[in-house]
Amino acid sequence: DQQVKQNSPSLSVQEGRISILNCDYTNSMFDYFLWYKKYPAEGPTFLISISSIKDKNEDGRFTVFLNKSAKHLSLHIVPSQPGDSAVYFCAASRYNYGQNFVFGPGTRLSVLP
Amino acid sequence: EADIYQTPRYLVIGTGKKITLECSQTMGHDKMYWYQQDPGMELHLIHYSYGVNSTEKGDLSSESTVSRIRTEHFPLTLESARPSHTSQYLCASRKETGQNYGYTFGSGTRLTVV
Numbered sequence: 001d002q003q004v005k006q007n008s009p010s011l012s013v014q015e016g017r018i019s020i021l022n023c024d025y026t027n028s029m030f031d032y033f034l035w036y037k038k039y040p041a042e043g044p045t046f047l048i049s050i051s052s053i054k055d056k057n058e059d060g061r062f063t064v065f066l067n068k069s070a071k072h073l074s075l076h077i078v079p080s081q082p083g084d085s086a087v088y089f090c091a092a093s094r095y096n097y098g099q100n101f102v103f104g105p106g107t108r109l110s111v112l113p
Numbered sequence: 114e115a116d117i118y119q120t121p122r123y124l125v126i127g128t129g130k131k132i133t134l135e136c137s138q139t140m141g142h143d144k145m146y147w148y149q150q151d152p153g154m155e156l157h158l159i160h161y162s163y164g165v166n167s168t169e170k171g172d173l174s175s176e177s178t179v180s181r182i183r184t185e186h187f188p189l190t191l192e193s194a195r196p197s198h199t200s201q202y203l204c205a206s207r208k209e210t211g212q213n214y215g216y217t218f219g220s221g222t223r224l225t226v227v
């Protein structure tokens with residue numbers, strides 16, 4: 001049973017608009033969340049993280065929102081750029097209990113010029 | 114410049130062959146990981162290590178084995194490759210200080226067993 005779900009396999013957005021990537025999780029004990037970006041034939045690269053004590057974390061064009069009651073997080077990219085076209089993975093962990101991260105299946109984002 | 118290196122990047126090998134996928138990191142991280150990913154699927158943890166002489170199996174059962182004799186080196190070995198082992202293998206390490214508790218990944222090895 002998938003503990004971390006990314007229900008949209010793909011998403012297309014116009015350049016300059018907002019991209020919103022969603023992630024749902026089933027384990028209410030998860031306390032730390034990561035977003036990674038992956039280009040073809042490369043390893044994932046870290047984008048942004050959020051702890052369960054926060055509901056928002058911002059880094060430049062990237063903002064992650066966490067809704068603990070809904071067990072949902074989202075990554076907002078504003079404005080979207082063609083270089084943002086990649087697969088985005090959400091990951092979650094019971095970090096404070098020393099558990100490893102569980103990754104979702106990813107969402108492929110295409111930013112159209 | 115990459116701080117974690119995986120070789121080879123691509124490998125096509127015949128059934129029954131023994132192979133070792135190399136992973137080295139220069140960051141001094143204690144924790145290292147191997148993930149397996151099929152196209153369009155999530156990353157599955159197959160092995161991890163919390164330090165020298167420490168190795169554990171991950172969430173996904175794997176016929177591969179790993180060793181951790183040095184902090185910087187975490188090779189993965191398949192004694193007898195099969196077509197079902199065809200996948201992408203990603204090595205990662207992790208630091209636990211500062212804001213980023215996440216992984217640094219290598220570029221991956223795409224393995225095809227024919």
